Amino acid sequence: MRHPVLRAGKHIDTCHFAGDDLETTFHLGIFLNEELLGICSFFKSNHNCITSKNQYQLRGMAILKEFQGKGLGNIILNFGENLLREQNTQVIWCNAREVAVNFYLKTGYKTIGNTFNIKDIGIHYMMYKNLNIY
Numbered sequence: 001m002r003h004p005v006l007r008a009g010k011h012i013d014t015c016h017f018a019g020d021d022l023e024t025t026f027h028l029g030i031f032l033n034e035e036l037l038g039i040c041s042f043f044k045s046n047h048n049c050i051t052s053k054n055q056y057q058l059r060g061m062a063i064l065k066e067f068q069g070k071g072l073g074n075i076i077l078n079f080g081e082n083l084l085r086e087q088n089t090q091v092i093w094c095n096a097r098e099v100a101v102n103f104y105l106k107t108g109y110k111t112i113g114n115t116f117n118i119k120d121i122g123i124h125y126m127m128y129k130n131l132n133i134y
């Protein structure tokens, strides 16, 4: 799923993220019958711009192209955020692609700092959400 949606045309090795196999990392998938339609992953990681002790980073947020814009991204992300709330995570953050910024803004994320470039992928914004505010 990461390959077609997030790393199209790139080597499959670029789809492995450091920390994918850590015990503190979890991966979610959203399915229709047996078919995987979307994914996202949550990594225990503190960002130095945020002071809260318990933070998680969202990575690999991807919905198959033909299923985008149908609410699936919202469903899977909200599910993950609720799991994080249950384990007392205070803040979730991500490096958001420019094209996805509005998606995150709509679900309560805020941008922080300046944009930055991630090589071969493009302009990103650091975004975060306080999980204690509903």
Ligand SMILES: CC(C)(COP(=O)(O)OP(=O)(O)OC[C@H]1O[C@@H](n2cnc3c(N)ncnc32)[C@H](O)[C@@H]1OP(=O)(O)O)[C@@H](O)C(=O)NCCC(=O)NCCS
Pocket: 005, 006, 061, 062, 063, 064, 067, 068, 069, 070, 071, 072, 073, 074, 075, 095, 096, 097, 099, 100, 101, 102, 103, 104, 106
């Ligand atoms: C970004 C992405 C995960 C969003 O998932 P999705 O299932 O398409 O989004 P949803 O249908 O749940 O949309 C939720 C809301 O965000 C809005 N939204 C979704 N994608 C958007 C986008 N790219 N730009 C602006 N608004 C967007 C929707 O209009 C919807 O708003 P509404 O509730 O007012 O109708 C998905 O489009 C995707 O995989 N994109 C390609 C990969 C990518 O950019 N991933 C993010 C990397 S940081």
